[in-house]
Amino acid sequence: MTSTQAVDEIVRSEYEHGFVTEIASDTLPPGLDEGVIRAISARKGEPEHMTEWRLQAYRHWLTMPTPAWASVHYPPIDFQAISYYSAPKRPEDAPKSLDEIDPALLETYEKLGIPIEEQKALAGIAVDAVFDSVSVATTFRSTLAEAGVVFCSISEALHSHPELIKQYLGTVVPFTDNFYAALNAAVFSDGTFVYVPPGVRCPMELSTYFRINARNTGQFERTLIIADAGSYVSYLEGCTAPQRDENQLHAAVVELIALEDAEIKYSTVQNWYPGDAEGRGGIYNFVTKRGDCRGARSKISWTQVETGSAITWKYPSCILRGDDSIGEFYSVAVTKGRQQADTGTKMIHLGRNTRSTIVSKGISAGEGEQTYRGLVRIAQRAAGARNHTQCDSLLIGDRCTANTFPYIEVKNPTASLEHEATTSKISDDQLFYCRSRGLTEEDAVSMIVNGFCKEVFNELPMEFAVEAQKLLSISLEGAVG
Amino acid sequence: MLSVKGLRANVGENEILKGLDIEVRPGEVHAIMGPNGSGKSTLAHVLSGREGYSVTGGSVTFEGQDLLALEPEERARLGLFLAFQYPVELPGVNNTYFLKAALNSIRKSRGQEELDAVSFLRLIKEKLKILHLDDSLLKRAVNAGFSGGEKKRNEIFQMALLEPKLAILDETDSGLDIDALRVVADGVNALRSPQRAMLVVTHYQRLLDYIEPDIVHVLAKGRIIRSGGKELARELEEKGYGWVLDQEQAA
Numbered sequence: 001m002t003s004t005q006a007v008d009e010i011v012r013s014e015y016e017h018g019f020v021t022e023i024a025s026d027t028l029p030p031g032l033d034e035g036v037i038r039a040i041s042a043r044k045g046e047p048e049h050m051t052e053w054r055l056q057a058y059r060h061w062l063t064m065p066t067p068a069w070a071s072v073h074y075p076p077i078d079f080q081a082i083s084y085y086s087a088p089k090r091p092e093d094a095p096k097s098l099d100e101i102d103p104a105l106l107e108t109y110e111k112l113g114i115p116i117e118e119q120k121a122l123a124g125i126a127v128d129a130v131f132d133s134v135s136v137a138t139t140f141r142s143t144l145a146e147a148g149v150v151f152c153s154i155s156e157a158l159h160s161h162p163e164l165i166k167q168y169l170g171t172v173v174p175f176t177d178n179f180y181a182a183l184n185a186a187v188f189s190d191g192t193f194v195y196v197p198p199g200v201r202c203p204m205e206l207s208t209y210f211r212i213n214a215r216n217t218g219q220f221e222r223t224l225i226i227a228d229a230g231s232y233v234s235y236l237e238g239c240t241a242p243q244r245d246e247n248q249l250h251a252a253v254v255e256l257i258a259l260e261d262a263e264i265k266y267s268t269v270q271n272w273y274p275g276d277a278e279g280r281g282g283i284y285n286f287v288t289k290r291g292d293c294r295g296a297r298s299k300i301s302w303t304q305v306e307t308g309s310a311i312t313w314k315y316p317s318c319i320l321r322g323d324d325s326i327g328e329f330y331s332v333a334v335t336k337g338r339q340q341a342d343t344g345t346k347m348i349h350l351g352r353n354t355r356s357t358i359v360s361k362g363i364s365a366g367e368g369e370q371t372y373r374g375l376v377r378i379a380q381r382a383a384g385a386r387n388h389t390q391c392d393s394l395l396i397g398d399r400c401t402a403n404t405f406p407y408i409e410v411k412n413p414t415a416s417l418e419h420e421a422t423t424s425k426i427s428d429d430q431l432f433y434c435r436s437r438g439l440t441e442e443d444a445v446s447m448i449v450n451g452f453c454k455e456v457f458n459e460l461p462m463e464f465a466v467e468a469q470k471l472l473s474i475s476l477e478g479a480v481g
Numbered sequence: 482m483l484s485v486k487g488l489r490a491n492v493g494e495n496e497i498l499k500g501l502d503i504e505v506r507p508g509e510v511h512a513i514m515g516p517n518g519s520g521k522s523t524l525a526h527v528l529s530g531r532e533g534y535s536v537t538g539g540s541v542t543f544e545g546q547d548l549l550a551l552e553p554e555e556r557a558r559l560g561l562f563l564a565f566q567y568p569v570e571l572p573g574v575n576n577t578y579f580l581k582a583a584l585n586s587i588r589k590s591r592g593q594e595e596l597d598a599v600s601f602l603r604l605i606k607e608k609l610k611i612l613h614l615d616d617s618l619l620k621r622a623v624n625a626g627f628s629g630g631e632k633k634r635n636e637i638f639q640m641a642l643l644e645p646k647l648a649i650l651d652e653t654d655s656g657l658d659i660d661a662l663r664v665v666a667d668g669v670n671a672l673r674s675p676q677r678a679m680l681v682v683t684h685y686q687r688l689l690d691y692i693e694p695d696i697v698h699v700l701a702k703g704r705i706i707r708s709g710g711k712e713l714a715r716e717l718e719e720k721g722y723g724w725v726l727d728q729e730q731a732a
Contacts, residue, residue: 428532433569436529437583437639438557438590447582451573451622 028085034058037186040085044155044190047162057175057185064179070342071371071403072311074284077249084187084220147203149233150195154222157193164195168226172255172292172319180251181288184220188253191222196231196262205461207236221252227262229295234265236464248273250309252287260295260322265303267460268316271471272308274339282310282339289316290346293325293354301328302345303459305468310339315373317346320354320382327356330456334472335368335400344374344405349385349415358389361453364400375407378415385412391421394452396445446472482507482678483528483548483647487539489703490527497523499703500539505647508675512689512714513682515700516722521682522566524700525651528680529563530556544646557583558590560646564636564653571623576635577605579623580642587643608641612668630661637668648672649680654688666691686718699725 028036037058041051066076144151150161158165175185196202227233250272256264266289275282285308291300302316312335318327329345347356356376364370376387393402404421426448434444450457450469457465483505490498497520505511515521527534528541530553541548544559551559571579585595596604609616614634624632633653640648650669654662669679669692681692689697689711697713698705701722706729707713717725 427569429569430571432531432553433565433571434579434583435553436531436557436563436565437579437643438554438587439583440554440586443582443586447574447579448571451571451575454573 027083030083031080032058032082032084032187036084040187040189043085044158046155046158049166050158053170053175054186057182058187060175061179061182061186064182067179070313070373071369072313072340072342074311074340077284079183082249085189143203147200148197149200149202150193151206152193154188154191154193154224157195157224161193161195164226165193165224168255168257169222169224170255172257172290173253173288178288180286181253184222184251184253184288188220188222191224191252193223194225194233194235196227196233198228198259199230200228201231202233205234205236205463207238219248219250219252221250221254223252223254224257225255225264225266226257227259227264227298229260229262231259232263232265234267234461236267236269236461238269238271238464238467249284250286252289254287254289254316256289256291256300258291258293258295258298258300258325261297262295263299263301264291265301265461266291266316267464268302268304268306269460269464269468269471270304270306270308270312273310274308274337275310276337278338283308285309285312285314287314289314290319291317291327292319293322293327293351295325296322296351297324298322299326299328301326301330301459303328303330303456304332305453305456305460305471306331306333306341306343307471309341312339312341312343315344315346317348318356319348319350320356320385321350322354323351324353325351326354328459329356329358329360330459331360332363332453332456332468332472333361333370334363334365335370336365336396338367340369342371342373344372346375347377347387349376349378349382349387351382353384353386354382355385356387358387358391359455360389360391361456362391362393362402363396363449363452364393364402365396366400368400370401371403371405373405373407375409376417377409378412378417380411382412383414385415387415387417389417389419391419392452393421393423394449395423395425482544483680484542485528485539486541488524488527488541489536489538490523491535491537492523492533496537497534497703498527501700501704503680503698503705505678505680507646507678508673509696510673510679510681510692510694512692512694512697512711513680513700514684514686514697514714514717517684519700520703521684521700522651525563525566525649525680525682528556528649529553529561554586555590557643557645558587562640562643562645562648564633564640564648564650566652566655568624568627568632568636570625570627572625574623576621576623577601577619580605580639583639584642605642608638611671612638612641613664614638614668629656630658630664633657633661633665634668637665637672641668641672644677646676647678647680649682651682652684653681654683654685662688663691686714689714701726701729 028039034055037054038051041054170185173181175182194206225235256266258264272283272285293300300318304316306312316329320327327347333341333343335341344360345358358374360372362370362372372391374389378385391404395402402423406419408417426445430448431441431444435441449472457468460468485501485503488498488501489496513521523534527536536549543561548556581601588595618631618635624635627635653665657665681694694711697709697711699707707725
């Protein structure tokens with residue numbers, strides 16, 4: 001087999017996690033107006049101020065044009081053709097334990113190789129599984145409760161911790177921020193809420209597995225994580241999705257707030273359906289993720305492994321407001337077939353002696369298009385701010401593209417910035433060297449790609465790093481040999 | 482073990498090998514010497530299955546199998562090893578991990594049990610001892626940032642670990658100073674055994690001061706024009722390649 005053939009096969013390998021679970025859904029008819037927003041708010045039993053907030057966001061959204069600056073191409077989205085709410089059948093008697101969960105749902109997790117029971121036992125992870133829009137399983141509540149950690153769905157938090165929601169929701173990503181953030185604020189169905197009290201080190205990794213499952217339903221998640229002074233929390237987010245014919249829009253908003261001396265580590269492994277060989281039917285992933293290092297010496301670290309979606313458009317960012325605060329961004333993004341990704345980060349240095357690190361690894365195969373877009377902004381009062389950026393692209397085959405757009409704005413002369421960028425290809429020499437030692441071409445590609453991504457995988461929690469490597473293998477070598 | 486008969490191979494339109502014959506039996510060390518452009522590296526590459534060469538005639542049998550019909554990894558699993566003239570860098574790929582994956586893929590193909598981390602480390606330590614190498618190479622990425630000498634030593638170390646039946650050393654002496662050359666040659670000598678054959682491809686005689694061949698072949702213009710004992714190498718060193726070439730032409 002020539003290496004070109006092998007690369008073609010790698011590139012053509014089909015999405016392995018494509019299947020649909022039959023679960024009866026309680027879904028609103030497609031369309032969006034103030035009535036739909038009131039209906040969503042009413043179904044969730046929200047207080048009046050939330051309904052108002054949603055409506056304000058919706059009215060603002062109506063005034064905004066669809067953004068067109070990203071280096072991605074797709075037909076215009078008909079927002080009236082999307083259904084904005086879908087919940088599993090019995091929201092009023094949500095299951096108390098795994099025994100009560102619809103067996104078809106559990107089976108789906110089994111197919112994905114992520115059995116909840118096993119995770120519970122093995123990793124000590126509390127799982128808040130979001131299946132479609134409403135949380136259906138939350139475990140390890142008691143252990144977390146003992147530590148005083150709140151880990152629940154946003155809808156639940158609206159009732160149990162209304163003061164925290166009121167104080168923090170929309171303060172990092174206001175609904176005026178961008179088109180999709182406004183849409184999300186108007187129609188978000190559910191998501192995760194985490195609050196870690198002062199001085200508490202969260203006793204376990206918190207994890208949510210998102211899955212888009214109801215046909216033709218856009219998913220609008222909202223995540224809010226607050227680490228109070230001196231606390232620490234590590235949050236894992238992982239996604240897979242069933243195979244689909246029509247495009248699905250996913251416009252999530254994630255807000256992180258770290259107060260004085262607090263640290264938040266947010267890790268994502270994303271493997272949504274990327275579409276077929278022509279790019280039909282894949283997920284549109286337009287996400288706003290932002291962390292606010294509000295207190296002095298606070299730290300927020302984003303780690304992401306993005307292998308799925310037809311279009312990925314996201315920039316997990318850090319606002320380094322507190323003096324001596326630290327922001328980090330570690331990313332692996334894979335595009336193959338017709339996948340497009342415009343991703344990167346923003347590091348906004350406001351406080352003194354703030355530090356940020358950006359490590360971005362882009363892998364492009366087939367006709368994949370990938371763009372790294374990053375902004376490092378040093379504000380006038382951010383004396384002594386430092387940034388190090390490293391941006392590497394790896395090309396597989398000769399029909400893919402990789403672009404890098406680093407934006408730098410420096411308004412303080414004491415700042416220090418470093419930027420390194422490389423673009424490389426997996427060479428025939430490398431493949432031959434590996435094969436002459438008895439390894440198949442498939443193993444060789446996987447080994448070289450994993451080596452390329454190592455710095456990022458090292459940042460992931462152990463059990464997630466294993467999963468990330470598995471996803472990378474599924475993405476790049478599934479059908480070779 | 483290895484039987485090359487009338488081998489012809491092209492790079493693009495150019496015929497590089499023009500009817501080459503070699504017979505190698507277990508335990509033998511053959512040296513293939515020749516001037517630049519004679520086809521030495523082409524021979525090493527064609528035997529190991531590198532792309533970019535088209536075989537237009539002749540046959541190669543290795544361990545009773547048609548070698549040319551096999552993929553490079555199948556040749557490796559059958560017991561063929563190529564020590565590269567220019568070992569390739571694999572940034573980020575840990576050397577130990579790479580070696581373990583390679584050894585286990587070969588073991589698996591032979592129906593042997595794959596080695597776990599503990600037994601593999603024990604094996605590595607044993608091989609390092611035989612070759613008098615320290616373990617500093619193990620923690621680094623494969624060949625990445627290695628000096629010329631380190632790269633060549635790493636090749637020999639891989640050879641020790643994979644225990645091939647036939648090892649082809651492609652200009653292993655190139656770019657080595659005399660001390661590095663001695664370390665590498667000592668390693669190769671430690672791996673000589675009655676079951677293992679070696680094909681030492683070199684431009685200079687000096688490597689053969691350290692690795693003593695049983696048979697020396699002179700390769701010129703794509704063919705073996707002369708074969709003899711180790712004294713042939715010395716004669717070549719004194720009289721130069723012009724000497725055999727003239728004799729060949731006179732004949």
